Amino acid sequence: xxxxxxxxIGTGLAGLTxxxxxxxxxxxxxxxxxxxxxxxxxxxxxDLLGEIPPDTEMEEGISRWIASHPEHPYARTGWEGIESAIxxxxxxxxxxxxxxxxxxxxxxxxxxxxTMRPTWLIPVTMAAGAxxxxxxxxxxxxxxxxxxxxxxxxLHMKCRGVTLPLPRYGLEGLTAPALARLxxxxxxxxxxxxxxxxxxxGERFIGLPAVLGLRDPAAVLKTLETITGARVFEIPMxxxxxxxxRIFHRFREELIAKGATFRMGHPVSGAVVKDGxxxxxxxxxxxxxxxxxxxxxxLATGRFLGGGLWAEMERIIEPVFDIPVFQPGERGQWFGxxxxxxxxxxxxxxxxxxxxxxxxVDTLGRVVLANLRAAGSILAHHQAIEEKSREGxxxxxxxxxxxxxxxx
Amino acid sequence: MDLQTExxxxxxxxxxxxIARDLSLRGIPSLLVEKGDFTSGASGRNQGLLxxxxxxxxxxxxxxxxxxxxxxxxxxxxxxxxxxTDGLFVSLPEDGPEYRANFIRACGAxxxxxxxxxxxxxxxxxxxxxxxxxxAVQVPDGAIDPFTLVVENARDAxxxxxxxxxxxxxxxxxxxxxxxxxxxxxxRITAEAFAIAATWVINATGAWANHILRMAGLQIGLAxxxxxxLITNTRLSExxxxxxxxxxxxxxxxxxxTVSILGTTSLRAEDPEHYEVTPAEVTFLVDELSRMIPDxxxxxxxxxxxxxxxxxxxxGTNDDRTISRGFALIDxxxxxxxxxxVTITGGKLMTYRLMAEKTADFxxxxxxxxxxxxxxxxxxxxxxxxxxxKDRLLRLRRQTPAAKGEILCDCELVPREAVDAILREGKxxxxxxxxxxxxxxxGTCQGGFCVYRLLGLLNERSKADHRGGSNRILKGFLExxxxxxxxxxxxxxxxxxxxxxxxxxxxxxxxxxxxxxxxGGEA
Numbered sequence: 046x047x048x049x050x051x052x053x054i055g056t057g058l059a060g061l062t063x064x065x066x067x068x069x070x071x072x073x074x075x076x077x078x079x080x081x082x083x084x085x086x087x088x089x090x091x092d093l094l095g096e097i098p099p100d101t102e103m104e105e106g107i108s109r110w111i112a113s114h115p116e117h118p119y120a121r122t123g124w125e126g127i128e129s130a131i132x133x134x135x136x137x138x139x140x141x142x143x144x145x146x147x148x149x150x151x152x153x154x155x156x157x158x159x160t161m162r163p164t165w166l167i168p169v170t171m172a173a174g175a176x177x178x179x180x181x182x183x184x185x186x187x188x189x190x191x192x193x194x195x196x197x198x199x200l201h202m203k204c205r206g207v208t209l210p211l212p213r214y215g216l217e218g219l220t221a222p223a224l225a226r227l228x229x230x231x232x233x234x235x236x237x238x239x240x241x242x243x244x245x246x247g248e249r250f251i252g253l254p255a256v257l258g259l260r261d262p263a264a265v266l267k268t269l270e271t272i273t274g275a276r277v278f279e280i281p282m283x284x285x286x287x288x289x290x291r292i293f294h295r296f297r298e299e300l301i302a303k304g305a306t307f308r309m310g311h312p313v314s315g316a317v318v319k320d321g322x323x324x325x326x327x328x329x330x331x332x333x334x335x336x337x338x339x340x341x342x343x344l345a346t347g348r349f350l351g352g353g354l355w356a357e358m359e360r361i362i363e364p365v366f367d368i369p370v371f372q373p374g375e376r377g378q379w380f381g382x383x384x385x386x387x388x389x390x391x392x393x394x395x396x397x398x399x400x401x402x403x404x405x406v407d408t409l410g411r412v413v414l415a416n417l418r419a420a421g422s423i424l425a426h427h428q429a430i431e432e433k434s435r436e437g438x439x440x441x442x443x444x445x446x447x448x449x450x451x452x453x
Numbered sequence: 454m455d456l457q458t459e460x461x462x463x464x465x466x467x468x469x470x471x472i473a474r475d476l477s478l479r480g481i482p483s484l485l486v487e488k489g490d491f492t493s494g495a496s497g498r499n500q501g502l503l504x505x506x507x508x509x510x511x512x513x514x515x516x517x518x519x520x521x522x523x524x525x526x527x528x529x530x531x532x533x534x535x536x537x538t539d540g541l542f543v544s545l546p547e548d549g550p551e552y553r554a555n556f557i558r559a560c561g562a563x564x565x566x567x568x569x570x571x572x573x574x575x576x577x578x579x580x581x582x583x584x585x586x587x588x589a590v591q592v593p594d595g596a597i598d599p600f601t602l603v604v605e606n607a608r609d610a611x612x613x614x615x616x617x618x619x620x621x622x623x624x625x626x627x628x629x630x631x632x633x634x635x636x637x638x639x640x641r642i643t644a645e646a647f648a649i650a651a652t653w654v655i656n657a658t659g660a661w662a663n664h665i666l667r668m669a670g671l672q673i674g675l676a677x678x679x680x681x682x683l684i685t686n687t688r689l690s691e692x693x694x695x696x697x698x699x700x701x702x703x704x705x706x707x708x709x710x711t712v713s714i715l716g717t718t719s720l721r722a723e724d725p726e727h728y729e730v731t732p733a734e735v736t737f738l739v740d741e742l743s744r745m746i747p748d749x750x751x752x753x754x755x756x757x758x759x760x761x762x763x764x765x766x767x768x769g770t771n772d773d774r775t776i777s778r779g780f781a782l783i784d785x786x787x788x789x790x791x792x793x794x795v796t797i798t799g800g801k802l803m804t805y806r807l808m809a810e811k812t813a814d815f816x817x818x819x820x821x822x823x824x825x826x827x828x829x830x831x832x833x834x835x836x837x838x839x840x841x842x843k844d845r846l847l848r849l850r851r852q853t854p855a856a857k858g859e860i861l862c863d864c865e866l867v868p869r870e871a872v873d874a875i876l877r878e879g880k881x882x883x884x885x886x887x888x889x890x891x892x893x894x895x896g897t898c899q900g901g902f903c904v905y906r907l908l909g910l911l912n913e914r915s916k917a918d919h920r921g922g923s924n925r926i927l928k929g930f931l932e933x934x935x936x937x938x939x940x941x942x943x944x945x946x947x948x949x950x951x952x953x954x955x956x957x958x959x960x961x962x963x964x965x966x967x968x969x970x971x972x973g974g975e976a
Contacts, residue, residue: 086955197912356943358739384932385964431959
């Protein structure tokens with residue numbers, strides 16, 4: 046039987062951050078996950094808290110937010126916790142493909158619906174989106190690539206737009222990963238750059254769907270900018286997300302290089318619990334069930350979409366450890382009458398409640414399992430979708446959970 | 454724009470379009486107005502069940518005979534709208550063998566073929582049935598596609614000279630002394646108001662019958678009964694499954710192409726426009742139907758919806774299941790109302806053709822014409838074209854060469870070409886019209902992905918027409934979608950919901966009131 050210092054359950058941004066932090070502290074780490082996590086669906090930029098108006102400094106905005114939201118995950122990490130975790134994230138992405146804030150507060154970036162969206166850290170391939178003005182921007186869509194509707198974007202943003210047939214292939218029904226792989230080919234992106242250049246009418250910015258390559262996006266950016274003479278930026282669009290996939294790959298590469306054990310594709314079917322501690326987990330790998338043991342565990346399995354939470358008709362459960370889940374009322378109260386409500390639907394506040402050390406607690410505030418911590422969106426009392434805090438919560442609590450677990 | 458016609462029909466459901474078709478076959482000009490799209494009322498909000506009549510055999514033999522007769526006619530004139538699945542009336546121990554014996558006897562008397570099955574035989578045919586069953590009876594039930602049925606009635610009527618205006622609402626009746634001489638209408642999209650003069654005005658508005666009659670100071674005894682239904686993501690059974698017991702709530706499962714529709718409830722409603730499926734109804738339907746299909750709880754539900762049945766009221770009964778499902782043709786002129794106004798209401802989808810026949814017979818008689826009805830023998834124009842998954846796949850292969858076939862809706866395989874064709878026709882006037890006429894947004898994601906793509910297509914057009922863009926349509930669609938999925942949000946549907954919210958509220962930052970930014974506001 047293999048024994049680890051720490052087992053991280055979940056391969057989303059929270060789990061990956063926890064595993065990397067623990068590796069950095071010299072721990073022997075196993076990270077297990079069922080799939081590639083929400084990163085590959087929605088990962089684009091790093092949001093901290095989109096609710097803070099762009100003219101407010103981030104540190105000030107978040108500190109004030111924490112004071113009025115004592116149950117929020119950020120209240121566990123504090124601004125310092127967020128800051129150091131974000132700095133560690135940025136170290137993993139050195140130039141040329143780096144993440145940086147465009148100002149001292151949130152920046153607004155264009156989206157695939159032609160709206161503007163507030164965010165904090167921006168990858169270099171999206172940076173120009175924060176600087177563009179509609180009058181100087183050309184939006185380019187690809188004929189047959191249905192998950193980015195260029196006309197929708199350009200109509201809403203009130204800038205010029207073109208939809209190009211793809212050079213060489215001209216295929217219809219292309220997917221984002223297929224397009225990204227084509228972009229990785231020098232000849233393809235050179236011909237595309239040339240095709241864009243011929244459409245330009247003096248624009249200084251060019252917006253493209255976020256498919257600028259998986260292997261070396263900075264090189265794709267450079268090719269396109271050199272040929273067109275304009276600043277090029279990626280626009281986040283319908284899942285799957287290529288920028289999020291890049292983040293996942295970078296983490297995995299780093300974790301494997303530093304000696305973490307990576308197990309993907311198999312669900313955790315249960316836990317071995319004894320005397321208020323978790324001793325191990327079981328992983329289904331039909332026809333075998335493998336058991337892994339560790340001194341500490343971090344649960345970072347996400348929300349409903351990731352499988353960290355599961356809603357039965359009457360109650361919400363946490364399937365791996367069956368630890369208590371905070372639930373806002375009964376089923377009829379989980380959702381508001383309208384899809385768009387001024388407040389997030391009550392169910393989004395559901396999740397695992399923890400103590401200051403991120404250890405899950407029951408309704409009386411008692412720690413459930415002494416060596417288990419929870420991190421990421423599975424935590425209760427945030428509204429990541431509406432607040433726009435998904436990556437910030439993942440990174441800050443993943444970082445803190447690992448620090449606390451190994452401080453024992 | 455003022456118009457003139459012989460017969461003005463109000464209501465674009467099965468009854469109204471059925472009347473337009475019947476009249477057109479008899480050579481009588483008509484004009485139909487519908488305030489929404491076709492099948493906006495109960496015609497589009499039912500369980501899609503082609504009754505054999507078995508459900509009514511014991512309690513209402515007349516209704517049973519009517520059903521089986523219309524069942525046979527519809528199979529003949531609209532084979533492409535029907536999946537001849539057959540149906541089972543399943544007895545659980547609590548239903549008892551006695552009702553089953555009565556049922557078989559009553560079906561025999563009504564002329565409905567029955568085939569008694571042992572539990573073993575029934576389980577071999579429908580493996581998901583409860584092993585507790587004590588027997589089943591096979592009858593000629595089926596599944597029916599009401600939308601195609603209604604659209605084809607309309608299409609056929611139009612090809613024979615009838616005129617049809619959708620999104621056109623009646624705002625008042627025009628009186629000429631003791632007669633109703635026409636209607637005032639308003640185009641709900643352009644807001645244009647105009648009058649339509651007519652010799653006869655037929656009120657075929659189903660649950661809205663009194664809404665129209667109030668304009669003439671009239672009222673009839675009509676009870677509104679809300680029935681709620683659930684749609685599963687997969688098809689649970691090959692055949693229609695009924696409980697073999699006196700008709701009650703939560704006792705029918707109808708297969709519909711690749712899914713199943715579970716129903717229904719029966720609750721008194723006040724208003725045909727404003728009602729919702731409650732959590733209690735959903736829990737009831739799942740619990741009750743779990744008796745027939747025990748593993749139902751693990752199923753993924755994609756949507757809930759409700760319709761409002763117009764039930765003719767008789768004195769002294771409070772249970773809507775015992776109120777007659779029969780229909781009434783009321784000539785208001787002969788009962789102290791204005792002449793020229795006729796109401797046809799009550800009834801059910803199964804008897805829409807018969808209701809149309811009786812109405813057209815009445816009009817002919819009053820006009821002094823002797824032209825017999827032929828809707829029971831004249832096939833609908835689309836007969837011979839299938840709508841099943843298999844047919845759709847075959848059409849897709851024929852119509853769209855792999856090189857240029859862009860699929861807009863991946864769940865239901867709707868090609869971009871199909872939507873382009875509808876737009877070219879130029880009759881659709883809003884997003885919901887397109888969704889009505891294709892299977893777009895009817896699949897697992899309920900439009901979460903394909904509506905963004907559809908909108909792209911529409912924006913491409915508005916750009917060509919130099920119009921601005923707006924996310925109002927997208928947000929409107931998401932609100933409509935919400936009404937259907939909110940009641941079934943648990944388990945796997947809830948996972949999907951988190952995905953959709955993450956896209957539209959998270960990634961695209963759409964909010965109740967969209968914030969500014971460069972062009973970010975509403976156009």
